[in-house]
Amino acid sequence: MSATTPDEIGDFRQEVRDFLKENLPDDMAHRGRNGFLAAREDSLGWQQILAKKGWSVPHWPEEHGGPGWSAMQRYVFDEECYLAGAPTINIGGVGLVAPVIQAFGTQEQKDRFLPPIRNGEVFWIQGFSEPSAGSDLASLRTTAVRQGDEYVINGQKIWTSHGLFGDWNFMLARTDPEAKKQAGISFFLIDVKTPGLTIRPIESLEGSHHLTEVFYDDVRVPVSNRVGEENKGWDYTKYLLFNERAFYGAEAPSLKRYLAKIKTYARRETVDGRPLIENCTFATRLAELELEVMAVDMTVSRVIAHGLTERNGGNAVGSILKVRGTELAQKLTDLLVETIGDYGAYAYPDTNEEPEMRDMPHAGPNYAPGLFAELIYRRAASIYGGANEVQRNIIAKTLFRF
Amino acid sequence: MFEEASPDLTDEQRMILDGANRFVTEICPFEKRREATKAGVTLDRTVWGQMAELGWFGLGLSEEAGGFGGTLEDVALIAETLGRGQVLEPFTMCAVFPARLLVGIGGQTDLIEKIVSGEKLVAVAHSEPDARGDVTRIAVTASPEGGGFRLDGLKSLVVGGDHADVLLVTARLPDGSLGLFRLARHSESVTTEGTRLADWTSGLDLRFTSAIAERIASGDAMAHALAAARDEAVTMLCAECVGAMDGTIQVTAPYISERRQFGVPLSSFQALQHRMADMAADLTIARSAVLRALSFLGAPSAERAAQVAGCKALVQRLGRWTTQQGIQLHGGYGITEEYQVGQYHKRLLVTDAMFGSRDVNLSRYTGHMLSRMMEAAQ
Known part of the structure; x- marks a missing residue:
């Protein structure tokens, strides 16, 4: 880690706060603070605002337009953005596919794909899971058959987040059906407007449609859109999944935001004429969760400050953070919904999906919409990014060689 | 498996850790612990002296205060290793705790020096049955007597209370304020109840009956x-x-x-x-x-x-x-x-x-x- 002193971090934090105060639009922040997932125009719009300042890709190396921040600065930046209610950016693009292109892509791919990601011009969606390849991702069956300068792709993907926002799709397909599971997979970049590609929404428990299915019916993809070597896609995927777990797994900033929300609402909500927070059982539950969140956050700081790699036990720490972080997100969103009492039982429309509902009056306190949706969304946290049970397999195998 | 994987440690800390690990495997292996516990030995002064020789009791204390420098992170590394090694000797309670308490009140340089060298073993009698970690909840009384004070009452869970040379005791003065008192352990007016703690380490009740002690701190500073x-x-x-x-x-x-x-x-x-x-x-x-x-x-x-x-x-x-x-x-x-x-x-x-x-x-x-x-x- 570069020598960033606490004072410098304090100054940096202030600089970020000042920037957010001036540049984060109020309506965007309002939507960001409620529980619903960010809309496409907010994700990309915010990315564009950040790009003008040169802050849109904090984790990228400087040669690709990163700001050259220390790990601690990046963390502070993420945290301040969350706390201010900034929309979540398109992680599929900035955080997942871009590092793979940077590490394994051709110069032409870098020149073509990286600038639009940096500038918030395109939205990337992931095509990994399939109906019969979830936790066992390597058993995927979608095929890519080479025909001259093209691959012809057939099959189906599922659980693609924000599929309906997508411009480009990074995905895995089997290029060698004879090879052992992991060995015959390649990594492709596909324009979602390519003929034969269709995206269908899945209705989630909370009523939103951010999850989708993607169907490939003789989709023709130029060979130049394959990343790295043929049949080596699994290696690139492991790299991507490691990044995902290590940097996003614990989602520590969002855990802290939940704590802050619970505290704010529990002061306003009353039980028997007294603020909810004065209820001893409630306060103790909250305190116990806060202690664990702070310990998870400290773990993230250790990971960041000391540089985590696959070689120094990083893999297990990534999985440990993923498991404990997602469990906490679930406990916190449970408590968050309990905080609003009766209104925890109400259905609220997702105003990102139904913008016309944005300024309509609704039942309950102004912070009630979205909390239930957030709780349901977080039930997926222990499933996505590799189910927590798979993470436990990884931890046991990495640490104990069982 | 975890320490060698840990990227958190500085080179100096790695040396401290290696030393502590060696101490556990060479001086305090589990078989030796079993022998000690079978014989009912809760604290071995020879082992205590070896810990002192490694410089552990002065770690985290400044040189002006009589220590060897270093940080509390370094001390924690030793504590963690001793916990992993199931070492019976109460490093935290009879070295770290009294030494830092004495440095905090000021003075008492002779005693700090002897803690650091391992020459004197000091127990802190701070707890009482209903204190539960509230160190200001004190019922033991201290009444002026001649030039010193007379202590009366019961202290519980005194780690090292049976082995100590010197006791540091918290007590309440007649005006309700708190004081810290020092006395030699082997006084006839200090009796014990209990034998040891459930994990074979040292700890018991001390009952003070008109025990004469010296006041070494009082009031807010204490x-x-x-x-x-x-x-x-x-x-x-x-x-x-x-x-x-x-x-x-x-x-x-x-x-x-x-x-x-x-x-x-x-x-x-x-x-x-x-x-x-x-x-x-x-x-x-x-x-x-x-x-x-x-x-x-x-x-x-x-x-x-x-x-x-x-x-x-x-x-x-x-x-x-x-x-x-x-x-x-x-x-x-x-x-x-x-x-x-x-x-x-x-x-x-x-x-x-x-x-x-x-x-x-x-x-x-x-x-x-x-x-x-x-x-x-x-």
């Missing part, structure tokens, strides 16, 4: 020094617990790999693999909680005390579960005295009782969280 030393000691006890969690995992992993049932190693069962994964996850979180508490030891007293109490509440919860699972995964052998794993759990139970149990410390943290919220709301 209360502040006592609270600070308590928080430092609690943090080190938590580090010991992290060591006990780590030790539990280190003895359980090979055990379930070697032990075969149904024709296969126990470690081939996923239920057991996942249990071990959760134990490892809790170890990581507990270690972070201790590092976080360490970072608050220089904070204003209310914040410091709350964060340390919170750390204890969390570490005790995680540690109790992890050490329980260690027993479970050993099957029947887990509850035998000859296996190491059960000793770790007993250590967790004993440290839980010290300075207030889990719930008491959680309430302390909750109270602080609420008052911070109220401040923020204004």
